[in-house]
Amino acid sequence: MPKLxxxxxxxxxxxxxxxxxxxxxxxxxxxxxxxxxxxxxxLITVKLEGDVGAVKAAVEAGSAAASKINKVFSKQVIPRxxxxxxxxxxxxxxxxxxxxxxxxxxxxxxxxxxxxxxxxEVKAEVEVEEIKVEGEKEVEVENExxAEVEVEExxxxVVEETTDDDGEEALEFVNSTEEVxxxxxxxxxxxxxxxxxxxxxxxxxxxxxxx
Numbered sequence: 001m002p003k004l005x006x007x008x009x010x011x012x013x014x015x016x017x018x019x020x021x022x023x024x025x026x027x028x029x030x031x032x033x034x035x036x037x038x039x040x041x042x043l044i045t046v047k048l049e050g051d052v053g054a055v056k057a058a059v060e061a062g063s064a065a066a067s068k069i070n071k072v073f074s075k076q077v078i079p080r081x082x083x084x085x086x087x088x089x090x091x092x093x094x095x096x097x098x099x100x101x102x103x104x105x106x107x108x109x110x111x112x113x114x115x116x117x118x119x120x121e122v123k124a125e126v127e128v129e130e131i132k133v134e135g136e137k138e139v140e141v142e143n144e145x146x147a148e149v150e151v152e153e154x155x156x157x158v159v160e161e162t163t164d165d166d167g168e169e170a171l172e173f174v175n176s177t178e179e180v181x182x183x184x185x186x187x188x189x190x191x192x193x194x195x196x197x198x199x200x201x202x203x204x205x206x207x208x209x210x211x
Contacts, residue, residue, distance in 0.1 A: 006078040006089065007048035007055040009062050010038075016070035017044035024062030028054040033089065034096020043073055047089060047096075052079045 007030065009020045017035050025032050030050035037044055048058055056077050063075045078085070181189040184202035191199040200206065 003080065004049050005052040005055040006081045006085070007050070007059040008074075008076045008078075009046040009048075009059055009066065010073040010075065011044055011046070011066045011069075012042050012071040012073055013069070014044050016066040016072070017046050019069045020062035020066035020072070021046045021048075023065035024048055024058035027061035028058040030054050030058045032096060034094045036091065036094045047094065052077070 007024070009017070009024070011017045011020055014035075021032055021035065024030060024046070025048075028050065030048045033047040033049055035044050035046045046062065048055055048062075050058070059075050059077055063072045066072050081089075180187050181191040181200055182193040183189075183191065183197060183200045183206060186202060189201045191201075197203055
């Protein structure tokens with residue numbers, strides 16, 4: 001209620017009030033809250049609710065139509081009335097839509113708006129995921145077409161000493177990824193990758209094998 005405007009048309013007689021209410025709701029997008037009998041002088045007050053512009057148009061049209069039936073005593077538009085005014089609007093003497101019915105309609109509208117918002121958010125998330133997937137596919141294609149990819153070079157590990165066909169001792173090597181000397185791969189060797197080759201305890205043996 002505080003976010004909407006309140007429109008009031010006070011006529012003499014119920015017939016004029018009915019005409020005012022009918023014309024008002026037909027002329028603009030407003031909600032008819034009902035009417036209240038002032039119990040004096042035959043005055044009937046029609047109560048309307050809606051946006052400020054719509055309520056102004058409805059009140060003017062309703063007043064003009066009611067004046068052809070009987071006298072229009074007064075009319076008023078209150079933009080964004082304070083919430084305390086609800087005590088005067090939703091009274092037990094108001095004939096028509098009750099406050100609970102209006103609150104139910106508002107809840108339904110809010111629920112529909114929330115569902116629409118949720119659907120929009122889900123749709124936006126799906127679009128973002130699709131964009132990410134397309135980006136990943138493009139990166140994969142670039143790699144396949146020749147982008148440089150870092151490949152770890154295999155290192156050699158000395159497993160055991162063997163004897164070749166000539167009867168000379170040789171070193172047998174296998175692939176390994178352990179953090180030891182990258183020349184001899186002997187766990188007892190204190191040399192690490194990047195150190196001088198001469199620090200390797202098997203340097204002389206490896207040198208002979210290579211030569």
